[in-house]
Amino acid sequence: MDWRDFYIYHLGKVNESVRSWLSAHAAGWTAYVVPAILGAILLLVFLLPSQLMVVWIERRLIARFQIRRGPNRVGPWGLLQSIVDAIKLLSKEAIMPRYADKWPYLAAPVVGFIPAILVYAVIPFGPDLAFADLNIGLLYLVAIGSYSVISVFMAGWASSNKYALISAMRSVAVLVSYEIPNVLALVGVILLAGSLSLTDIVRAQSSGSFTWFITVQPLAFLIFFITASAEVNRTPVDLIEAEQEIVAGHHTEYSGMKFGLFYVAEYTSILAACAVMSTLFFGGWHGIPWLERYIPPWIWFIAKIYIFFAVFIWTRATLPRLRIDQLMAFAWKFLIPLSLLNILVTAVEVLLIDNTTLAPAVWMTLLAVVNYALAALLIVAWSRAFRMPRRRSADIPEVRRLGALPAETPSY
Amino acid sequence: MITDGAAFAFWVLAVGTCLAALSVVLLRNIFHAALLLVLTFTGVAGIYIVLSADFLAGVQLLIYAGAISILIIFAVMLTRRPVMTGGFSRFSISAAIVAVTLVIALIWVTVGLTDWSISSESPIQPTTAPLANALFDRTNGWVLPFEVASIVLLAAMIGAIAIVKDK
Amino acid sequence: MLKTEPYVLNMGPQHPSTHGVFRMELLLDGETVVDMRPIMGYLHRGIEKLSEERSYTQCIPFTDRMDYLSSMTGNLSLCLAIEKLAGIEVSERAKYLRVIMAELQRIASHLFGVGTFIDDCGASGTPFLYMLREREKLIDLFEMASGARLTYSYIRPGGVMRDVPDEFWPAVRRFVAEMPRYIDEYEQLLTGNEILRARTIGVGILPREQAINASASGPVLRGSGVKWDLRKADPYCVYDRFDFDIPTGKQGDAFDRYFVRVQEMRQSVRILEQAIRDIPSGDPLPKVALFFHPPAGDAYGRSETPRGELGFYLVSDGSIAPYRFKIRSPSFINITALCDMVVGWRIADAVAITGSIDIVMGEVDR
Numbered sequence: 044m045d046w047r048d049f050y051i052y053h054l055g056k057v058n059e060s061v062r063s064w065l066s067a068h069a070a071g072w073t074a075y076v077v078p079a080i081l082g083a084i085l086l087l088v089f090l091l092p093s094q095l096m097v098v099w100i101e102r103r104l105i106a107r108f109q110i111r112r113g114p115n116r117v118g119p120w121g122l123l124q125s126i127v128d129a130i131k132l133l134s135k136e137a138i139m140p141r142y143a144d145k146w147p148y149l150a151a152p153v154v155g156f157i158p159a160i161l162v163y164a165v166i167p168f169g170p171d172l173a174f175a176d177l178n179i180g181l182l183y184l185v186a187i188g189s190y191s192v193i194s195v196f197m198a199g200w201a202s203s204n205k206y207a208l209i210s211a212m213r214s215v216a217v218l219v220s221y222e223i224p225n226v227l228a229l230v231g232v233i234l235l236a237g238s239l240s241l242t243d244i245v246r247a248q249s250s251g252s253f254t255w256f257i258t259v260q261p262l263a264f265l266i267f268f269i270t271a272s273a274e275v276n277r278t279p280v281d282l283i284e285a286e287q288e289i290v291a292g293h294h295t296e297y298s299g300m301k302f303g304l305f306y307v308a309e310y311t312s313i314l315a316a317c318a319v320m321s322t323l324f325f326g327g328w329h330g331i332p333w334l335e336r337y338i339p340p341w342i343w344f345i346a347k348i349y350i351f352f353a354v355f356i357w358t359r360a361t362l363p364r365l366r367i368d369q370l371m372a373f374a375w376k377f378l379i380p381l382s383l384l385n386i387l388v389t390a391v392e393v394l395l396i397d398n399t400t401l402a403p404a405v406w407m408t409l410l411a412v413v414n415y416a417l418a419a420l421l422i423v424a425w426s427r428a429f430r431m432p433r434r435r436s437a438d439i440p441e442v443r444r445l446g447a448l449p450a451e452t453p454s455y
Numbered sequence: 456m457i458t459d460g461a462a463f464a465f466w467v468l469a470v471g472t473c474l475a476a477l478s479v480v481l482l483r484n485i486f487h488a489a490l491l492l493v494l495t496f497t498g499v500a501g502i503y504i505v506l507s508a509d510f511l512a513g514v515q516l517l518i519y520a521g522a523i524s525i526l527i528i529f530a531v532m533l534t535r536r537p538v539m540t541g542g543f544s545r546f547s548i549s550a551a552i553v554a555v556t557l558v559i560a561l562i563w564v565t566v567g568l569t570d571w572s573i574s575s576e577s578p579i580q581p582t583t584a585p586l587a588n589a590l591f592d593r594t595n596g597w598v599l600p601f602e603v604a605s606i607v608l609l610a611a612m613i614g615a616i617a618i619v620k621d622k
Numbered sequence: 623m624l625k626t627e628p629y630v631l632n633m634g635p636q637h638p639s640t641h642g643v644f645r646m647e648l649l650l651d652g653e654t655v656v657d658m659r660p661i662m663g664y665l666h667r668g669i670e671k672l673s674e675e676r677s678y679t680q681c682i683p684f685t686d687r688m689d690y691l692s693s694m695t696g697n698l699s700l701c702l703a704i705e706k707l708a709g710i711e712v713s714e715r716a717k718y719l720r721v722i723m724a725e726l727q728r729i730a731s732h733l734f735g736v737g738t739f740i741d742d743c744g745a746s747g748t749p750f751l752y753m754l755r756e757r758e759k760l761i762d763l764f765e766m767a768s769g770a771r772l773t774y775s776y777i778r779p780g781g782v783m784r785d786v787p788d789e790f791w792p793a794v795r796r797f798v799a800e801m802p803r804y805i806d807e808y809e810q811l812l813t814g815n816e817i818l819r820a821r822t823i824g825v826g827i828l829p830r831e832q833a834i835n836a837s838a839s840g841p842v843l844r845g846s847g848v849k850w851d852l853r854k855a856d857p858y859c860v861y862d863r864f865d866f867d868i869p870t871g872k873q874g875d876a877f878d879r880y881f882v883r884v885q886e887m888r889q890s891v892r893i894l895e896q897a898i899r900d901i902p903s904g905d906p907l908p909k910v911a912l913f914f915h916p917p918a919g920d921a922y923g924r925s926e927t928p929r930g931e932l933g934f935y936l937v938s939d940g941s942i943a944p945y946r947f948k949i950r951s952p953s954f955i956n957i958t959a960l961c962d963m964v965v966g967w968r969i970a971d972a973v974a975i976t977g978s979i980d981i982v983m984g985e986v987d988r
Contacts, residue, residue: 075460088759105748108748109747109748109749109752110752111555113750118477144484144486144487146487147486147487147490163687171868177509178509178580178581178583179509179510179512179513179583182510182513182514182517185513185515185517186513186514186516186517186520189517189520189521189522189525190515190520190521192521193493193520193524193525193528196525196528197490200486200532200709202778205629205631206631207970209631209653211532212652212653213530213653215525215528219522219525222521239582239583249825278744278745279744279817285744285970286638286639287638287741287742287743287970287973288639288744288967288969288973289743290637290638359746360746360748361745361748361811362745362815362817363740363743363744363745363815363817363821364618364743364744364745364817364821364970365744365817365820365821366820366821366970367653367968367970368968368970369820369821380916405467442656442753443656443965445651445656446627446628446649446651446656446657447649447656447657448630448647448649448657448658454676
């Protein structure tokens with residue numbers, strides 16, 4: 044065991060050296076189990092403080108947007124606010140509605156939380172710093188991500204609350220619709236990198252022929268950003284828990300730590316979305332070249348995650364919310380056609396690159412210029428053609444025929 | 456019987472999946488059944504992973520656990536009464552006979568007629584590229600059937616929209 | 623088409639966006655509103671009856687607690703009615719002070735109304751808190767004048783409670799000078815916002831005829847394109863001396879009601895500029911005793927509050943207290959048109975449309 048492996052710059056080498064030491068000196072199974080546990084602990088060391096920090100950052104930052112001060116009473120700058128909130132949640136009474144469907148009701152927060160954590164397994168924090176560097180990494184991400192619908196649906200259905208049920212309906216409609224452009228936006232990156240493994244995708248972004256994929260995939264990034272904010276419930280598209288309409292959506296009837304688990308799962312998936320965005324489009328653990336020697340890769344990566352989180356807060360602080368039919372129309376009529384066009388264009392480009400004799404720097408610049416121009420053109424042209432639905436959903440007489448409230452007011 | 460980690464994982468997954476599948480059939484609450492179906496699909500994906508078919512496992516999760524089960528849950532939501540409390544239908548005996556016959560036939564075909572020799576080759580590691588080559592190879596691939604299937608699916612989707620949309 | 627069964631959703635009285643304790647009984651087909659019934663009365667305090675047991679001056683604090691977002695205009699409406707009933711004269715300076723207070727109050731109330739409306743459209747509070755920043759300055763002004771920050775009881779029969787202190791004038795001048803820039807800021811953030819436009823343009827249309835038939839008033843009526851404002855149509859105080867416009871909407875949708883409010887804030891700033899310039903010196907205090915006996919008879923006094931025509935119908939039997947005290951509250955009458963606006967729209971629209979009417983439950987239920 045070389046103690047230089049434990050230098051903080053190469054955090055990824057720690058596990059590797061532990062594994063090789065164990066396989067040489069201990070029973071065979073320990074070489075599998077111990078590094079796995081170490082990795083899990085490392086992930087939790089990032090995730091749990093991040094949970095608390097992120098909530099604090101969001102509240103402080105959104106307070107700055109809103110000319111307030113935000114939490115500043117508990118601890119220095121209010122840093123301990125999240126801990127106090129967590130203690131409060133833990134000590135709250137757990138109330139369950141009498142007509143709730145017990146097992147789905149209790150299982151829903153757990154079903155929501157586990158996939159949110161599982162996503163981190165494939166995210167590379169540094170060159171050797173992915174918990175499991177699956178070669179189907181992206182597919183795994185998408186597959187695990189699709190479980191959040193089930194959690195929302197279980198909670199919504201089992202609560203026996205109409206707001207929760209509406210939220211469940213919305214979640215199925217929205218998440219299934221936004222899954223499509225979300226995955227299609229990823230295809231452009233996969234085509235360029237030639238791999239599903241997240242580590243390979245990051246490596247492809249520094250392989251000399253490519254720089255960060257944001258330079259050649261602007262449209263895919265925009266689409267991915269919008270769909271990701273829909274999947275993790277951020278404001279312009281947070282219809283699943285639209286406070287002004289359906290109170291708290293699927294977790295209306297949850298209290299105490301059951302609610303806390305939903306809350307934590309939500310922030311975990313937001314961080315995961317930020318991590319995926321920085322992995323796919325912003326060079327993952329790569330940083331500014333002349334600073335990379337001094338700052339370890341995992342710090343670059345975490346910094347990128349937090350920057351994207353700040354962008355999410357920014358959009359949340361600025362924008363009102365879309366309506367459900369507008370949101371659906373936006374996915375099907377705007378995002379999906381554009382992401383399909385993006386795949387077509389990228390595929391043609393990849394074919395051309397394979398057969399080109401130009402220097403990488405030349406065709407990279409060419410590609411960037413073409414793709415940005417095309418993205419701008421497509422967005423402008425499509426938004427001219429695309430109109431948000433503004434009509435009533437049906438004529439009034441037709442709607443009226445569907446029914447009427449009983450004439451007398453029910454007794455209170 | 457349990458010799459290494461893979462075998463242990465297989466037995467846990469197999470027993471879990473079978474229990475979940477049985478509950479899907481036997482539970483009266485259709486919503487619970489749909490949720491357990493998700494668990495069953497997930498267990499099957501786990502078995503794929505044990506068999507080193509990682510791409511297939513991902514697809515299994517995405518398509519079956521993510522999409523098909525959502526469809527089923529959607530169908531459950533559209534039913535009038537989600538909790539079925541009624542007794543067995545009057546066709547229960549004949550249905551049981553048909554089902555048992557089919558199951559026996561299936562087991563006979565799959566278990567009895569399969570050559571259970573164990574290959575000594577180690578599994579292909581990244582399965583994604585070999586799968587793609589097998590599907591889309593220019594000479595002996597399955598491009599045409601693949602495209603035909605896509606068109607059939609597209610037609611089905613358009614048909615569904617046409618049926619649901621009034622006017 | 624798949625046929626599904628409509629279901630009833632009780633929205634409120636406890637709900638994040640029903641402006642207090644308003645309750646909507648919605649019949650929904652999926653998310654589409656099929657039928658809707660407004661249910662009021664959760665905040666009923668019997669103000670009309672309580673007032674019949676009190677002297678005219680003692681009734682004024684009740685008007686603070688009706689429309690608690692615009693207490694000044696509530697005070698003003700009642701005082702106009704009382705003065706008409708008892709034939710009380712008001713000094714010039716008091717009239718100007720009343721106009722200044724009413725217009726400041728209109729801005730404060732519209733800031734709050736627009737802010738909550740944007741919140742109802744799903745914004746997470748940023749525009750709302752920007753608007754509260756300016757409202758805070760207004761509340762400081764009112765505190766200077768009356769000593770209270772919400773329930774002022776500043777306007778009294780025959781004048782005002784007391785003359786404003788000297789530091790009021792520089793503060794109000796600064797506010798009037800700054801305000802147009804702030805309104806520009808709101809408009810920059812909101813009026814051109816594509817999401818807000820998609821959510822509100824063409825949504826919740828109240829046609830012109832229907833608005834008139836429903837006896838709607840205020841921005842709800844003007845949003846539907848009716849040029850009707852009591853400050854022009856039936857001038858009280860000294861409104862006929864000022865130069866200002868009545869902004870109206872085109873089609874009567876939620877966006878028009880929002881836009882009318884923003885434009886009204888600009889007009890209020892115009893009125894304030896003129897009123898501050900022209901205000902005469904003198905004594906604004908009432909020349910009547912706190913308790914008085916108006917002659918037997920009746921009178922109806924009204925003024926244009928931020929929500930519309932707030933009227934008080936008083937019947938006197940010559941005693942110290944009103945014999946009958948009837949309130950025509952604009953929020954209550956405007957909300958009766960809600961059903962026709964929301965049917966056919968989604969739940970989210972129902973919330974936004976309710977927000978665009980800008981109700982205050984204290985006034986609806988009284």
